[in-house]
Amino acid sequence: MVHRDERVIAFMDTSPVTPGHVLVAPREHANGLEDLNPHLGAHTWLVAHRVARGLRRSGLRCDGVNILLSDGSAAFQDVFHVHLHVIPRYHRDSFRIEAEWLERDSDMLESDAVAVRAGLRDLMSEGPVVST
Template identity: 35%
Template sequence: MSELEKDCLFCKIIRGEIPSYTVFENDDVKAFLDISQVTKGHTLLIPKKHLENIFDYSQEDAAKYLQYIPTVAKAIRESDPAIKGMNLEVNNGEIAGQAVMHSHIHLIPRYSEDDDMVVPHVDNSSQYSEKNYQAVANAIKSNLE
């Protein structure tokens, strides 16, 4: 476990220095209940390699760690017949709401439309023309490896 950070909260959980309610673990990843439990079953999936956020992932890292999302998501869904859907949330950087600087994916079960969970999204489409959309798309395309 040489690829873990000494003072990282999630690295400490991986090392067993801090207890967690583990739901899945193998050599690559660990999934455990989020202490906040936004909804019952709210789980975090983390790589067992310290990667700060998605911007640190190589293609190999993505293949190695993200392949377990469906495994954990399906297990959560099957754990409670009341689960109707699930939000996957990944916050990258403090500005995006990342609180622990170790890559993690929130798997948040949804039980009903009125479960008090807020998923904030803003529709800014009125500010974009076809030309604006194409310029943004081109800027992104030009940076693909």
């Protein structure tokens, strides 16, 4: 266990991709982001941020940090309880996030933006985003 409070726990991953790989998870169950209370999500991020800063100051001497969340099976989520991976990175480590980056012209980008804005309008009924 790395951290625990009344809302979140942070613990070492038993199958780390690099030394020091930490998982940060809310105690309250949520399958994915759609189910996660936004205030709890904000607190989870704050703890992950603090863990990342702690990793940078630790004796592990990492060169960088990735914070990764997989939401849904298409995003490679295989444990259906929201959690953030805080992954220390080292020059020449073997962990890779690889993709073929798309090239989109401005019309396609605007079309994508219209779709995202429509999804965000649906969320407005939940109220404004507020800090915790």
